[in-house]
Each structure stands twice: as C-alpha cells, then as structure tokens.
Amino acid sequence: MSVQDDQRENQMVDRFNLDVPEDRKRSDIDAYLTVDGHEVAFELKSATSRGVSTVRDLGANHFAKWKNMHWIFGFYNRDGTRLLHSYYASPEDMAAWISSKEEYVRPDVELAEHAMRGISADSVIRLLGEKEFYTKEEAKWVMKNQWTAARYAEQADLTAGNEIRYSLNRMTALMQERCNYVMSRGATLNNPHIPLKYIEKLPQITNEPAMNLRRLVRDYLEKASSTDDATA
Known part of the structure; x- marks a missing residue:
C-alpha cells in the first residue's frame, strides 16, 4: 500500500x-x-x-x-x-x-485442480528418483519458500534422530500441493x-x-x- x-x-x-x-x-x-x-x-x-x-x-x-x-x-x-x-x-x-x-x-481453478490430481508417485520418482526416503532439502527444492520451517517439520512422516524425512507418499502429497499453488497463481485476475x-x-x-x-x-x-x- x-x-x-x-x-x-x-x-x-x-x-x-x-x-x-x-x-x-x-x-x-x-x-x-x-x-x-x-x-x-x-x-x-x-x-x-x-x-x-x-x-x-x-x-x-x-x-x-x-x-x-x-x-x-x-x-x-x-x-x-x-x-x-x-x-x-x-x-x-x-x-x-x-x-x-x-x-x-472458475475454469482456471478447475484446470489447476485437475493438474494437481495428475501428480503421482511416478512424478516424484521421475524428478527425485526412487528412494527409501526423501530429505528436507529435497522437500524445500520442491516447495521453495511456500512453507515455514515449522511446516516442513510438521509434514515429515519419517524421522531418524533429529533428521526430518519424508516417505514417497508424503512427498507425492507435497508435490501435489506445490502444483496446485503454482497453477492457482495463474487462476487469478x-x-x-x-x-x-x-x-x-x-x-x-x-x-x-x-x-x-x-x-x-x-x-x-x-x-x-x-x-x-x-x-x-
């Protein structure tokens, strides 16, 4: 302002x-x-x-x-x-x-949601490779600055000591959210x-x-x- x-x-x-x-x-x-x-x-x-x-x-x-x-x-x-x-x-x-x-x-919103639903585990594997778990650094590479540090910790579903880790299913959900965020930014006036x-x-x-x-x-x-x- x-x-x-x-x-x-x-x-x-x-x-x-x-x-x-x-x-x-x-x-x-x-x-x-x-x-x-x-x-x-x-x-x-x-x-x-x-x-x-x-x-x-x-x-x-x-x-x-x-x-x-x-x-x-x-x-x-x-x-x-x-x-x-x-x-x-x-x-x-x-x-x-x-x-x-x-x-x-509304048509752009529907397209964004459709694109988000198209993200699957295969999408994660193509981008990051097939792994036993994914790291916080990889999650931040996908999500950029969309989340706070606390949110990255909250969304982790695997832990090893103090290390934050994400399963394939959770990383898929992260990528779907990021896709929806990116697409939705275009669904605006x-x-x-x-x-x-x-x-x-x-x-x-x-x-x-x-x-x-x-x-x-x-x-x-x-x-x-x-x-x-x-x-x-």
Whole structure:
C-alpha cells in the first residue's frame, strides 16, 4: 500500500470511528465495527478516479474472505487530500460483483485442480528418483519458500534422530500441493476494478458518517437475521 493510500485509509477509520486490528499490517481485515454485539469486518477502498481498484492476483482466497465483508468506498478530490463522500456496501450488495469475478476464473481453478490430481508417485520418482526416503532439502527444492520451517517439520512422516524425512507418499502429497499453488497463481485476475456505475447504486454517506454507517449496518444485520429466522 502506498503512503497516500495508507493516509486515506487512516482518515476513513477516523471518520467512521472504526477499530483497527492490532496486527493491521498482517491482518486480512482493514478495520472492524462492533454493532449490537456483532463484530463486523470492513474492507476500505478509496479512489479519485472513475472506478475502484481492488488487489493484484485476485483469486480464491479473496473470494472466500470478501463474501462476509462489509465495504466502505471513499471518493476523494483530484489530488486525493479531501474525502468528498463515501458509499457503504453490505456483503449482499457486493455478492453479484464478487460472484461474477469468481465465475470468470472458475475454469482456471478447475484446470489447476485437475493438474494437481495428475501428480503421482511416478512424478516424484521421475524428478527425485526412487528412494527409501526423501530429505528436507529435497522437500524445500520442491516447495521453495511456500512453507515455514515449522511446516516442513510438521509434514515429515519419517524421522531418524533429529533428521526430518519424508516417505514417497508424503512427498507425492507435497508435490501435489506445490502444483496446485503454482497453477492457482495463474487462476487469478490482475486488479479488476469495481466500476463507478456499480458503486453509485449503493447507499451514499455524506453527513454524520459514523452514525449513518452504524444505522446502515444495523439495518443489514436485522434484515439478515430476519431472513435466517424465516428459513430456519
């Protein structure tokens, strides 16, 4: 995130009186709001142009995360120094846009999963040779920096003293995971924009932002609760 984007996000947090996770730099949540005992997670987006950028490599992890997120879109003046107005989006409001992007990449996701299932013990033997066991160094050669040191130890199914070892079956599973990771990175969209015409249909917030945001969130939660009760 650029310094200017970070400054805008901080301004939006202050304007709407939101809470920020302690591990904000690493967290998947920009901010959250507690309403009537419900902790509501927010995605914060700002823009000065026609449309809002999202993320690089938009894929399955983002789709899963965003389906339960609430959003605030802040629109700034041309030089990005003054917040003009904002829009609030509930998970229901964003569902159509998220689903359209998820559907767009679905063929690539299916191809990645199919390729992963094609990895077998023969694949390991062709790459590393047929051995009684495989070493941590060989596992790291396959997995690269995808795993932490602790994960390499957890995944080992053979040991000899302090030496970490992997069976052929376990190394096959490692190679399948790596294949899925590599293939899935291609099953993404590069920073798709949310068009202004989509955002302009959302409730706009201009005055008393903190109070009006809470009202909108409360209305959504009450509606969602009523729907759940009706279908129970």
